Amino acid sequence: MTMRYTNHDGRQRAFPIRHILRRQTGWHAERQPRSPRTGVPVPVVHNDGSILQSGQDLLTWIGHSSFLLQLAGCNMLIDPVMSVSLGGVVPRNVAPGLSWSALPKQIDVVMITHNHRDHMDVPTLKRLGTTPLYLVPHGMKQWFLRAGFPHVQELEWWQQTDVFGIKVTFVPAEHWSRRGLLDMNTSWWGGFVIEHDGFRAYHAGDTAWFEGFSEIGRRCGPIDVAMLPIGAYAPRWFMRHQHMDPDDAMKAFAALGAELFVAMHWGTFKLTDEPLQEPPLRLRDLWHKAHLPASRLAIPAIGQSLQLVRGAALELANSAG
Template sequence: MQPGSAPASADAPGRAAPVAPPAEAPAPRPIGEHRRWPRSFADRLTTPLPGVRGFARLAREGGFRPGPDGLRGIPDLPYAPAPLPPAGPGTVCATWAGHASWVLRTGGLTVLTDPVWSRRILGTPSRMTPVGVRWEDLPPVDAVVISHNHYDHLDAPTLKRLPRHTALFVPAGLARWFRRRGFTRVTELDWWESAELDGVRFEFVPAHHWSKRSLLDTCRSLWGGWILTDTRSPAPRTLYFAGDTGYGHWFAEIGRRHPGIDLALLPIGAYAPRWWLGDVHADPEEAVQAFLDLGARRMAPMHWAAFVLSAEPVMEPLHRVRAAWARASLPREDLWDLPIGASRTLGRQDPKETV
């Protein structure tokens, strides 16, 4: 695939055909629409996926987990659960539940991102830190956004806790998975498409990643991030949830289409070894560069401190992102390096955050 290729026709079967991104955002799609998709989205890959030799090298080098020294930082992982603060009209509140799971309250809605409340997921040890928000302490969940179908982002036991009428926004090709489990309001979108729920627009945007959940479904569904905008507010706030992604050209394009993003939730962990993960997981320095490419106002790091998914020391992502932020001479208050369970709020008038 050539870098920059974008959405295929979503309503015709067959293989996705790369086309230029639309010059303007298309009209919102209907909630719960049933659609037909290509059999594969492999032409959206930024780089080829590793083959058998790559897996053999990874096993030979022991690159699946940190060494003993890297695991000694587990007691220092930031964890400070607290009650959810109020989120009144015109405000946005972001609470980090851990990994890529956030509780976002915007436009009067409560939205979960990639909710994983399970203690462990397939192929990994148990969580290093508990979930930062107890499930019973959540307000009623209005919507869920899913970035892709990897097990640390799409967790069936957690989703089973949701009412089946919950509005779900998912990548193209993934709605069938949810409908088989009884969910009735599933909206699947292609890159640059959007849908609206009660005045909040959910737009699916590209990422440098891939998808796979079983031996036979590699790239059968799409992957990406989400832009959330409160369209009814006179001064709408824009949130960007990147999901899981490597660094690349899509960040500048997202920033061009959405100038002045108020808060970018960006992954900083699961990046070592670089020869294995560099194309699909940004490291802390790349995350800061992605923030600059986006032209966003604030950044909240995520995708670290919960699961052991790769070989870097467990505390290294935080130390490196703070150092990269300082080298870029960015305002310290605009780096929302929250402990798991903590919240920040953007007020209606105040352009800066409140705790």
């Protein structure tokens, strides 16, 4: 019998056909005018990769949910997607913030939060090759082994592993998984907390708001840097069970008790109805209304490297070559 994974509350997300048709046809109260999928200006900086050789602890946004995290001399990619489109269907709005030539020559670890195509891109994985250690959710190991990736470790929620002296914990998220017609929820989904020498970075993966954020903060904190998704949220009646909007992301940030909010999951692929430029505008407005310190919010440009500093939130690194 095939195992089917569930969310934190023991439930699986359901997508009735009538709801899918309502969303696709626009027959609902939250209908918005069509907005462009490509050619939308979003902040981008040129990063030729020279700063990545500096030996500093850096976090570089490649776009969408893809990051290069360099910590304690280890090069880690999280949800790397370098392709020009998702399966030839959803085009990329802007190029990846790091080209293949700009990436470090050695990638030590690749972390995959779940198997959706905007987080697990097979052409990118094939080009990364068999050398890295792949950390994947429970239920995905056999796929990687069959695809020719021998160095793979699958993790259950709250399971910890040590890689190159860095502690990695796989933590819950509120989402679902699927790549084909018959594999709904046959592998897990989640986020990662990455810890070294008292510094902790959290990547939420794809997630809706759920009560588990408080537990993540309690069990894995204090969290210095929280990479949280802010886009792909409209219409809310359909998306609220799978993606956060900026309001939900701020609630998650507060529940985590994190020091720094790093925004992600916007501006790269148009997956939902809101304009690609909208999420950071809403987030900045909410941040201002909440009277939160500007130093605790980072909305990086695609390609921008952020310097991770012990005992402080973050410094913007000069990512231009």
